[in-house]
Amino acid sequence: xxxxxxxxxxxxxxxxxxxxxxxxxxxxxxxxxxxxxxxxxxxxxxxxxxxxxxxxxxxxxxxxxxxxxxxxxxxxxxxxxxxxxxxxxxxxxxxxxxxxxxxxxxxxxxxxxxxxxxxxxxxxxxxxxxxxxxxxxxxxxxxxxxxxxxxxxxxxxxxxxxxxxxxxxxxxxxxxxxxxxxxxxxxxxxxxxxxxxxxxxxxxxxxxxxxxxxxxxxxxxxxxxxxxxxxxxxxxxxxxxxxxxxxxxxxxxxxxxxxxxxxxxxxxxxxxxx
Amino acid sequence: xxxxxxxxxxxxxxxxxxxxxxxxxxxxxxxxxxxxxxxxxxxxxxxxxxxxxxxxxxxxxxxxxxxxxxxxxxxxxxxxxxxxxxxxxxxxxxxxxxxxxxxxxxxxxxxxxxxxxxxxxxxxxxxxxxxxxxxxxxxxxxxxxxxxxxxxxxxxxxxxxxxxxxxxxxxxxxxxxxxxxxxxxxxxxxxxxxxxxxxxxxxxxxxxxxxxxxxxxxxxxxxxxxxxxxxxxxxxxxxxxxxxxxxxxxxxxxxxxxxxxxxxxxxxxxxxxxxxxxxxxxxxxxxxxxxxxxxxxxxxxxxxxxxxxxxxxxxxxxxxxxxxxxxxxxxxxxxxxxxxxxxxxxxxxxxxxxxxxxxxxxxxxxxxxxxxxxxxxxxxxxxxxxxxxxxxxxxxxxxxxxxxxxxxxxxxxxxxxxxxxxxxx
Numbered sequence: 001x002x003x004x005x006x007x008x009x010x011x012x013x014x015x016x017x018x019x020x021x022x023x024x025x026x027x028x029x030x031x032x033x034x035x036x037x038x039x040x041x042x043x044x045x046x047x048x049x050x051x052x053x054x055x056x057x058x059x060x061x062x063x064x065x066x067x068x069x070x071x072x073x074x075x076x077x078x079x080x081x082x083x084x085x086x087x088x089x090x091x092x093x094x095x096x097x098x099x100x101x102x103x104x105x106x107x108x109x110x111x112x113x114x115x116x117x118x119x120x121x122x123x124x125x126x127x128x129x130x131x132x133x134x135x136x137x138x139x140x141x142x143x144x145x146x147x148x149x150x151x152x153x154x155x156x157x158x159x160x161x162x163x164x165x166x167x168x169x170x171x172x173x174x175x176x177x178x179x180x181x182x183x184x185x186x187x188x189x190x191x192x193x194x195x196x197x198x199x200x201x202x203x204x205x206x207x208x209x210x211x212x213x214x215x216x217x218x219x220x221x222x223x224x225x226x227x228x229x230x231x232x233x234x235x236x237x238x239x240x241x242x243x244x245x246x247x248x249x250x251x252x253x254x255x256x257x258x259x260x261x262x263x264x265x266x267x268x269x270x271x272x273x274x
Numbered sequence: 275x276x277x278x279x280x281x282x283x284x285x286x287x288x289x290x291x292x293x294x295x296x297x298x299x300x301x302x303x304x305x306x307x308x309x310x311x312x313x314x315x316x317x318x319x320x321x322x323x324x325x326x327x328x329x330x331x332x333x334x335x336x337x338x339x340x341x342x343x344x345x346x347x348x349x350x351x352x353x354x355x356x357x358x359x360x361x362x363x364x365x366x367x368x369x370x371x372x373x374x375x376x377x378x379x380x381x382x383x384x385x386x387x388x389x390x391x392x393x394x395x396x397x398x399x400x401x402x403x404x405x406x407x408x409x410x411x412x413x414x415x416x417x418x419x420x421x422x423x424x425x426x427x428x429x430x431x432x433x434x435x436x437x438x439x440x441x442x443x444x445x446x447x448x449x450x451x452x453x454x455x456x457x458x459x460x461x462x463x464x465x466x467x468x469x470x471x472x473x474x475x476x477x478x479x480x481x482x483x484x485x486x487x488x489x490x491x492x493x494x495x496x497x498x499x500x501x502x503x504x505x506x507x508x509x510x511x512x513x514x515x516x517x518x519x520x521x522x523x524x525x526x527x528x529x530x531x532x533x534x535x536x537x538x539x540x541x542x543x544x545x546x547x548x549x550x551x552x553x554x555x556x557x558x559x560x561x562x563x564x565x566x567x568x569x570x571x572x573x574x575x576x577x578x579x580x581x582x583x584x585x586x587x588x589x590x591x592x593x594x595x596x597x598x599x600x601x602x603x604x605x606x607x608x609x610x611x612x613x614x615x616x617x618x619x620x621x622x623x624x625x626x627x628x629x630x631x632x633x634x635x636x637x638x639x640x641x642x643x644x645x646x647x648x649x650x651x652x653x654x655x656x657x658x659x660x661x662x663x664x665x666x667x668x669x670x671x672x673x674x675x676x677x678x679x680x681x682x683x684x685x686x687x688x689x690x691x692x693x694x695x696x697x698x699x
Contacts, residue, residue, distance in 0.1 A: 034555070035555040035556050036536070036555065036556045036557075039529070039533050039556075040533070040537065056309075060309040061308075061309050062308065062309075215335065216335065217308060217334075217335065217336055228307050228308065228309075228336070228338065229307075229309060231307045231338045231339070232307035232308065232309035232310045232313075232338075233309070235307070235310055235548070235552070236309075236310065236311070236551070236552065237529065237552040237553065237555070237556065
């Protein structure tokens, strides 16, 4: 009976999974096909594996360079975001001081500002700092924009941790920082991993801000490079080259998710069952 | 061997080292995307130029098709750009039309590395199109023609022994193709600027190439009620009614239509001369490309040799720090050897009339060589009234072309919208 009630939900979920997997499979298989084969063979496997499509995307489309830019910017940004947000979230969730709620609400308000509204001020500030069209400038913007969400997310995690452990460590002579570093942070790791994955995925795919800030081809990130590749490939009908580019872009996201998904799910369900 | 190499080097030196420049970096913002073959040729040309002029280097930004918009924003923000390129009509309606480009009349009259002047090397009709208000503010270096591209073998198999030059002959030929079991005409329903060429050509053939601009400039909009418009709409509607354009095409999204040509399911398509290049690796080996001029409508005022083109031009923005060096590079890029490289490697038509084009577009070169005049996109409407051209004319036409509105609704709509356009302008 329970199964029967859940059946529509199962069907919907499995249909969605099948659609997503089929779409990804189609993209990956198309990346190995010839130009003639790609638009007419549907989900049939490629007649032969054409690795040269990846070579085209990597070298001619310069995805290799853009890939390095993305890896450096995104990894550095995620590290800096966590470096700033984790202690901030800990203090905002556990410490008692005047203005704590107002400060927390300020971060929540920060999440509500639409990014396009920030384009002009961000561009103006970066130009003033002489950091427009630079990877450093983009990294700073990525960190600043991601902090409100990350602090909000981690505040929830820290708030759900038992306060007894914190009190015990203080009684044992730990300083506030040691309590945070050696007691609370390890316990919040699923939450930190969740924050890392979510930030990694959105920054890896981020397009709008990068388009506004970056100009020089050598500074492009992978999404900008992919857009440039798409523009170029449509004029030469090199769809397999484009799909190879798409495959290159999605693989890191899938890898990060595959490696860290358990931690992420644990983090998201943490405190859900008492 | 070394003698040949030496001659080659001295030739390059002769072509490029016409002016000596101190340390110069030419900032070039490009209309092409970096992976495109045209960009690769331009890169090679820049390398060649720098080799012959070691003090000149290039700083290139590959912006793609939105280059002019990007350049204008950058210029407004104080960025200095020495050289840029964009489509000719867009430039005439934009930077050049607004006097924001350096006049290139001096460059046109200057000596070419191949002998004669730079202007002498052009197809005269092409250079004439680059002129605006008695001055040349841009120099085209590559271009496409809009023609009816076809699979020559399929036309032959259908018994079409002679390429038709009249509308009646064309319709008969397409009927023969259809009877042979192949779809006659491919279209892409979602690409309004492809489909608009049916009406552009029909109006040009029936009422002459000036008619469209007159209709747009008539502030009452009443010129749209001219019988030429009804006739043109009837002729294109008949292609659908006769099944020459297959019904399923109404739902085609690019590149679905041209794929049917690549796979031998359709014999022809009215499109730019980029088609054989786009489909180069999708057609079967030995595919025979042909391109015919848009046929003449019997009793019309136009000329069957008038051909619509889409050209790409260099321009030097006003205020460029290294305008002189940029112009010297343009001179080099228009030389015969540079243009031949563009034609051979990027398989595109080029401005230098002495250069041979790739085999797959040789019919296009012939059409250009025989053209009485080369017509701008949308018969000049895009240059004069770009917003009217795309938002009103192309948008309305695509609806009538795909059968979403009737011919009468189109005409009444054009009358009203033309009136409204001039009232709000």
